[in-house]
Amino acid sequence: MHLEGLTLSFAVCILYQRQELFRTRTHLKSKIITQGRNGTVEPRFASRMGILRASDIREILKVTQNPEIISFAGGLPAPELFPASAIAERAAEVLASQGTVALQYSPTEGFFALRQIIAERMNTIWHTQLMPEEILVTTGSQQGLDLTGKLFLDEGDVVLCESPTYLGAIMAFNVFKPHWVEVATDDEGMEPEALEDALRTHERIKLIYTVPNFQNPTGRTWSDQRRERLVQLAAKYEVPVIEDNPYGEVCFEGTLPRAIQAMDSRGLVICLGTFSKIFCPGLRLGWVAANRRYLDKYVILKQAGDLHTSTVDQMIAASYMKTHDLENDIQHKRDVYRKRRDAMLSALEAEMPRGVSFTRPKGGLFLWVELPTSLDARQLLIRSLEQHVAFVPGEAFFPTSGRKNTLRLNYSNMPEARIIEGVRRLAVAVRKELEVGRPAQAPVSV
Numbered sequence: 001m002h003l004e005g006l007t008l009s010f011a012v013c014i015l016y017q018r019q020e021l022f023r024t025r026t027h028l029k030s031k032i033i034t035q036g037r038n039g040t041v042e043p044r045f046a047s048r049m050g051i052l053r054a055s056d057i058r059e060i061l062k063v064t065q066n067p068e069i070i071s072f073a074g075g076l077p078a079p080e081l082f083p084a085s086a087i088a089e090r091a092a093e094v095l096a097s098q099g100t101v102a103l104q105y106s107p108t109e110g111f112f113a114l115r116q117i118i119a120e121r122m123n124t125i126w127h128t129q130l131m132p133e134e135i136l137v138t139t140g141s142q143q144g145l146d147l148t149g150k151l152f153l154d155e156g157d158v159v160l161c162e163s164p165t166y167l168g169a170i171m172a173f174n175v176f177k178p179h180w181v182e183v184a185t186d187d188e189g190m191e192p193e194a195l196e197d198a199l200r201t202h203e204r205i206k207l208i209y210t211v212p213n214f215q216n217p218t219g220r221t222w223s224d225q226r227r228e229r230l231v232q233l234a235a236k237y238e239v240p241v242i243e244d245n246p247y248g249e250v251c252f253e254g255t256l257p258r259a260i261q262a263m264d265s266r267g268l269v270i271c272l273g274t275f276s277k278i279f280c281p282g283l284r285l286g287w288v289a290a291n292r293r294y295l296d297k298y299v300i301l302k303q304a305g306d307l308h309t310s311t312v313d314q315m316i317a318a319s320y321m322k323t324h325d326l327e328n329d330i331q332h333k334r335d336v337y338r339k340r341r342d343a344m345l346s347a348l349e350a351e352m353p354r355g356v357s358f359t360r361p362k363g364g365l366f367l368w369v370e371l372p373t374s375l376d377a378r379q380l381l382i383r384s385l386e387q388h389v390a391f392v393p394g395e396a397f398f399p400t401s402g403r404k405n406t407l408r409l410n411y412s413n414m415p416e417a418r419i420i421e422g423v424r425r426l427a428v429a430v431r432k433e434l435e436v437g438r439p440a441q442a443p444v445s446v
């Protein structure tokens with residue numbers, strides 16, 4: 001079937017229909033419309049809902065549930081690396097020995113033993129000097145982003161970010177209607193002149209948001225020099241920095257990057273951490289590590305939001321980390337993901353036509369592709385879905401000015417053979433798009 005010329009959502013819907021899930025969706029939709037006709041009053045939502053849109057990406061991810069699709073779209077860790085049976089044992093042990101505590105409400109700040117483990121790990125790995133009292137356990141680091149928005153952002157406040165940046169942060173902060181300023185970013189991080197220029201010229205700057213290690217979406221990592229400059233500038237202009245660091249430990253080459261928080265003597269850097277990529281995301285365990293001046297406010301907001309993160313999940317995680325070697329698990333993940341990254345890079349090198357460039361991340365889960373400027377990654381997605389390959393068009397990762405010729409590829413969730421096959425098919429789609437975009441040949445005069 002040719003999907004050319006259709007809108008992205010429509011094309012995705014057609015594929016969705018093939019999976020027969022569409023029937024359920026249509027049924028639900030007609031039910032809603034019928035209810036409306038029966039005189040149901042139109043809901044009056046908050047004005048912020050006017051600017052919030054469901055992203056195409058959710059539609060893409062639904063399609064990727066079809067096992068025939070080779071999906072480079074999500075950011076899923078490899079499920080075969082989850083220590084499911086060891087976690088089952090720990091869960092049984094926690095419930096048998098401390099069931100009444102594990103199933104009870106608990107402090108908003110988090111289970112103290114887990115806060116201790118987090119502070120110790122951060123101090124050992126990232127050379128910070130955190131006390132357990134400076135850690136707030138959150139329901140994933142995504143909640144850390146939501147709380148950050150609530151804590152700092154009024155409508156029109158300015159957030160400085162890398163260009164491109166993490167889509168989940170754009171979505172979390174957009175609820176508060178900020179004004180985004182994308183700072184020019186290269187392979188070493190934000191360009192210092194551009195950052196200082198932004199800090200000097202914009203009023204109401206509330207946050208500098210960064211994913212400095214193996215960034216989502218580009219896989220890029222900040223150099224030490226840029227980190228130091230960022231800390232100096234944040235201190236000079238007294239702007240807090242959000243160091244969002246889910247991927248730092250998923251490092252394949254060389255030494256671990258340096259933590260921005262460890263370079264900061266002013267307590268201006270707030271670090272968001274998570275067990276999602278180094279342990280398992282389904283437990284939804286993350287943390288905010290910050291000076292008490294900030295942390296105490298985060299605690300108040302979290303209390304208002306969900307009282308606390310699941311007690312039993314925190315206790316299971318703490319028990320696992322006391323009885324098992326998490327560092328060993330992480331090393332295994334690094335080895336597996338390194339091979340998958342290598343497979344993707346060699347396939348891209350072998351298959352992609354000239355004019356296509358891509359990043360070479362030294363860790364993390366993603367790499368970033370730039371197509372020739374004549375191509376639109378959303379059109380390419382429609383074509384590549386015909387080949388049963390999915391990815392995320394890059395436009396969504398720019399909060400102000402999407403670059404249409406970019407896309408994000410994930411390599412953590414699939415064995416090497418499928419990665420290689422997926423890249424081969426993607427390259428076929430790119431070549432076809434280039435053919436379509438090429439101006440018609442002038443007729444040869446005879």
Ligand code: PMP
Nearest residue numbers: 140141142166211216274276286
């Ligand atoms: N920050 C970044 C940069 C991410 O890529 C993600 C997950 N994809 C998160 C935060 C949220 O992760 P979690 O809530 O699972 O900790």
